Amino acid sequence: MTEDDARAWLQAHFDVSRETWERLERYVAILLSAMDEQNLIAESTRPHVWARHIVDSAQLLSHTRQAKEGEWIDLGSGAGLPGIVVACLSDRPVMMVESRRKRIDFLNAVIGDLGLDHARVFGGRVETAPTAQAAIISARAYAPLPKLFASALHLSRKKTIWVLPKGRNAQNELEAARPAWQGVFHVEPSVTDADSAIIVAQGVAPVVMKKGRR
Numbered sequence: 562m563t564e565d566d567a568r569a570w571l572q573a574h575f576d577v578s579r580e581t582w583e584r585l586e587r588y589v590a591i592l593l594s595a596m597d598e599q600n601l602i603a604e605s606t607r608p609h610v611w612a613r614h615i616v617d618s619a620q621l622l623s624h625t626r627q628a629k630e631g632e633w634i635d636l637g638s639g640a641g642l643p644g645i646v647v648a649c650l651s652d653r654p655v656m657m658v659e660s661r662r663k664r665i666d667f668l669n670a671v672i673g674d675l676g677l678d679h680a681r682v683f684g685g686r687v688e689t690a691p692t693a694q695a696a697i698i699s700a701r702a703y704a705p706l707p708k709l710f711a712s713a714l715h716l717s718r719k720k721t722i723w724v725l726p727k728g729r730n731a732q733n734e735l736e737a738a739r740p741a742w743q744g745v746f747h748v749e750p751s752v753t754d755a756d757s758a759i760i761v762a763q764g765v766a767p768v769v770m771k772k773g774r775r
């Protein structure tokens with residue numbers, strides 16, 4: 562996907578208003594300029610920000626159409642991917658969870674600059690975030706599935722939709738997690754990378770082993 566393709570994809574899928582374009586453009590500008598001080602995205606992806614990061618994040622919204630009302634919680638948001646992109650494209654309240662000080666400051670600065678009043682940051686580890694009942698949980702390059710689910714279970718409820726972009730090992734990672742984690746799982750193709758996939762899950766819960774069974 563070229564950068565032009567990426568913009569066309571966004572326009573076609575979100576009917577992006579002028580205000581939203583301005584916010585996304587401003588976010589990309591802030592992100593690239595902050596790269597001089599901290600490594601927010603891989604250096605090699607700098608010329609492909611719209612395809613590799615903005616559309617890669619935005620596509621998650623397409624898998625959340627059945628979600629109930631409530632907050633979108635993004636685990637390990639880093640530079641705000643996908644949290645800031647989601648907040649630009651949707652009115653749903655967004656909470657980004659990030660533990661590193663410089664990234665927390667960056668996220669709060671972006672929220673203020675773009676006027677994203679429905680977005681906020683929990684600065685701390687996912688494990689220590691106050692109990693919540695998210696409508697949606699996302700996590701991009703945050704942790705392998707078992708750690709991801711274990712650390713964030715207290716932020717979820719039965720109907721929470723989990724949208725988890727993964728690399729080419731999505732199917733294997735899911736199969737490895739299945740003995741310990743139950744739920745309804747789908748593996749969806751990524752629009753930005755034919756080799757990548759998105760794990761979409763609902764009803765995630767630990768498998769409880771019955772006493773005496775091996």
Ligand SMILES: C[S@@+](CC[C@H](N)C(=O)[O-])C[C@H]1O[C@@H](n2cnc3c(N)ncnc32)[C@H](O)[C@@H]1O
Binds near residue numbers: 602637688702712
């Ligand atoms: C590889 S970066 C990915 C950032 C972003 N989601 C992206 O796709 O560009 C992982 C981020 O998760 C954060 N992180 C890792 N473990 C965490 C935890 N237990 N609680 C909160 N943040 C965590 C790191 O500080 C880092 O910013």
